[in-house]
Amino acid sequence: MEASITFKAVGKAIGKKTLLADLSFGVEKGSTFVILGENGSGKSVILKLLVGLIEKDTGSVYIHGQDISTRSLETRSLCGYMPQNINLDEDLTIFDNISIHGQLHGLTSVEAKKNTLHWANLLGFTQFLKQSPYNQAFGLQRKILFARALVHDPEVLLLDEPTTGMDPHSRSTVWNILDKLHYDKTIIFATQNFTEAERYADRIAILHEGNIKMDGTLERLIETTHGLTNYRLAFTKEPPKEFMVQLEQFPRVLRPKLKGLELEFYSRERQQFFNVLRLALEHNLSDLDTSICRLRDLFIGLTEGGLE
Amino acid sequence: MNPIIPLFKRELLEFKKHAFSIILFWVLTPIIIHTLLAIPLSRLITMDIRYLNWSAAGVWITAAGMVAFLQSATRMRKIQFESQQIDALLKSPISNLDLIIINISRGIMYGIGQLLVAIVITSALNHEYQSLGNMLIIIIQMFTLILHFSVLGTLIGMLVSNHISFVNVSFILFLGVTMGFGNFIPLKYYPSSYLSVISAIPTTTAFENVRSVILYGPFNWAGFFLTLIGTILICIITLIISHKVFRKI
Numbered sequence: 001m002e003a004s005i006t007f008k009a010v011g012k013a014i015g016k017k018t019l020l021a022d023l024s025f026g027v028e029k030g031s032t033f034v035i036l037g038e039n040g041s042g043k044s045v046i047l048k049l050l051v052g053l054i055e056k057d058t059g060s061v062y063i064h065g066q067d068i069s070t071r072s073l074e075t076r077s078l079c080g081y082m083p084q085n086i087n088l089d090e091d092l093t094i095f096d097n098i099s100i101h102g103q104l105h106g107l108t109s110v111e112a113k114k115n116t117l118h119w120a121n122l123l124g125f126t127q128f129l130k131q132s133p134y135n136q137a138f139g140l141q142r143k144i145l146f147a148r149a150l151v152h153d154p155e156v157l158l159l160d161e162p163t164t165g166m167d168p169h170s171r172s173t174v175w176n177i178l179d180k181l182h183y184d185k186t187i188i189f190a191t192q193n194f195t196e197a198e199r200y201a202d203r204i205a206i207l208h209e210g211n212i213k214m215d216g217t218l219e220r221l222i223e224t225t226h227g228l229t230n231y232r233l234a235f236t237k238e239p240p241k242e243f244m245v246q247l248e249q250f251p252r253v254l255r256p257k258l259k260g261l262e263l264e265f266y267s268r269e270r271q272q273f274f275n276v277l278r279l280a281l282e283h284n285l286s287d288l289d290t291s292i293c294r295l296r297d298l299f300i301g302l303t304e305g306g307l308e
Numbered sequence: 309m310n311p312i313i314p315l316f317k318r319e320l321l322e323f324k325k326h327a328f329s330i331i332l333f334w335v336l337t338p339i340i341i342h343t344l345l346a347i348p349l350s351r352l353i354t355m356d357i358r359y360l361n362w363s364a365a366g367v368w369i370t371a372a373g374m375v376a377f378l379q380s381a382t383r384m385r386k387i388q389f390e391s392q393q394i395d396a397l398l399k400s401p402i403s404n405l406d407l408i409i410i411n412i413s414r415g416i417m418y419g420i421g422q423l424l425v426a427i428v429i430t431s432a433l434n435h436e437y438q439s440l441g442n443m444l445i446i447i448i449q450m451f452t453l454i455l456h457f458s459v460l461g462t463l464i465g466m467l468v469s470n471h472i473s474f475v476n477v478s479f480i481l482f483l484g485v486t487m488g489f490g491n492f493i494p495l496k497y498y499p500s501s502y503l504s505v506i507s508a509i510p511t512t513t514a515f516e517n518v519r520s521v522i523l524y525g526p527f528n529w530a531g532f533f534l535t536l537i538g539t540i541l542i543c544i545i546t547l548i549i550s551h552k553v554f555r556k557i
Contacts, residue, residue, distance in 0.1 A: 051399040055555050077401040087392040091322040100321075103314035104400035148396075 003062075004029040004156060004186035005050065010059035012045060019045045021210040023059070027203070032178070032187040034197045036295070037207035038303055043190035044084060047158045051081045063156060077105055080154030084161050086141045088133040095120075095129040098148050105152035112151065119147035123173060138165040146174060157181065159189040163196065175200060194296045204295065206302050213302045218295065225293040231273055233263045233280050234287040243283050250275060266297065311402040315410040319417070330418070337371045338426040342433055349492055357523065364430040365519040366491030368446070369453060371426045373485055376419030376454045377461040378478065380411050384465025385474060394554060404550040408462060412543070415458025423450050442521055449517045452532055456511065456539045463546045466553055489515045510534035
């Protein structure tokens with residue numbers, strides 16, 4: 001498939017803090033690429049760099065084959081960007097906020113009006129168009145930002161935690177729209193929501209401290225765990241310290257963690273689980289749950305020093 | 309479509325939204341300066357012509373200059389530090405220069421509006437009406453000063469993020485414009501050492517040129533053009549600084 005976005009050894013630091021470290025990856029045209037990362041991992045930096053809000057220190061970035069440093073006006077016109085923070089213009093109405101933005105991207109006022117009404121209708125805020133965006137609920141402000149990112153029909157859509165603060169109904173509306181759009185647009189979204197990432201991504205990158213720790217389709221990422229299983233045991237009474245000491249002596253029981261009355265650990269071998277279970281039965285075991293490792297487990301493993 | 313056009317539309321929409329308060333401010337500012345500054349000083353300062361007629365130029369300069377400065381500076385501060393609208397603008401295919409041009413134009417538009425209202429008000433208060441030719445010369449002379457204040461406002465708005473520091477800078481500028489350049493107190497009242505310093509600043513000559521319109525005196529075109537050149541230089545500095553501050557290099 002043809003590349004839509006290419007990062008080549010990109011580095012960025014502000015002061016002594018490294019935001020991106022020798023980052024390289026590519027995103028295919030017409031795919032949905034998700035960047036998963038904790039706070040401060042560099043997710044927003046990648047999106048801001050693509051729309052020219054931040055300048056890189058080293059490396060190259062291309063959007064549709066055009067270098068963002070030398071062809072920044074062209075590459076910016078290809079992108080629609082929804083930031084994490086609310087940066088709407090309080091002196092304008094919601095309609096003007098979206099329409100002026102469309103015109104800044106080259107639409108005529110008639111086209112901008114038509115597109116603004118279209119997105120307002122789809123996202124269900126037509127009745128608020130003549131009001132100021134600053135008297136509105138946070139979820140609605142997020143929808144306005146989403147409409148503003150889409151008004152000029154960009155080829156590349158960059159969304160920074162797009163559904164944060166939205167109610168379930170709005171969230172589902174946004175995902176339905178993205179589902180329809182993803183056939184002819186490249187969508188990159190940064191998130192901390194594993195369910196959304198698993199549901200909507202064609203490819204997922206796990207970002208940690210400015211670099212991609214793992215990148216691939218959900219299936220491929222899960223495969224790398226080689227059948228690792230997550231076990232959760234619940235107790236009626238907190239187990240004694242000796243129990244945890246004994247547990248740590250099992251060589252293939254990974255990351256055992258006691259949180260209140262719940263013990264969580266990982267293992268690839270069922271026999272290990274039976275050994276732990278036998279031990280747990282002596283200490284007021286009340287319930288148990290097992291699940292194949294998902295994205296969340298992989299993410300925790302990768303960003304907290306590995307599961308092994 | 310040139311991105312400057314929608315940005316102008318945005319300014320127009322904002323003006324329409326706040327038109328009443330802006331026009332009220334345009335009317336009240338020259339009246340307040342005339343009443344609280346020019347009238348008391350007219351009782352103390354003696355000169356060949358009527359003081360209130362002479363000080364009308366000071367009212368125009370102070371009102372229009374400060375409006376141009378405050379409009380361009382507050383807008384720049386608002387988009388950059390208060391609302392982070394700068395990100396919404398910079399992600400569009402517009403250049404830093406476009407953004408600076410529109411901000412300076414905003415200061416000029418508001419400054420010219422204030423100047424016209426101030427001329428009408430001082431003329432009515434002093435019963436001294438300017439001819440059409442005089443009005444044109446006043447606008448030409450004042451344009452350089454309004455542009456100068458607008459560019460200065462854009463630069464200050466870009467650099468001063470702290471609100472208190474910005475109020476302090478604006479206050480010092482207001483004191484300087486009203487009291488420091490002979491706009492309300494004739495320069496002959498100042499110590500000679502101070503005069504030698506401010507006469508080296510081209511803006512002083514630009515202020516004198518506006519006062520000369522009222523006295524039907526000659527203009528110092530060198531001062532006019534030097535102020536213009538100085539303004540262009542500040543504009544270039546602003547553009548260079550914008551590359552550092554706008555896109556977080």
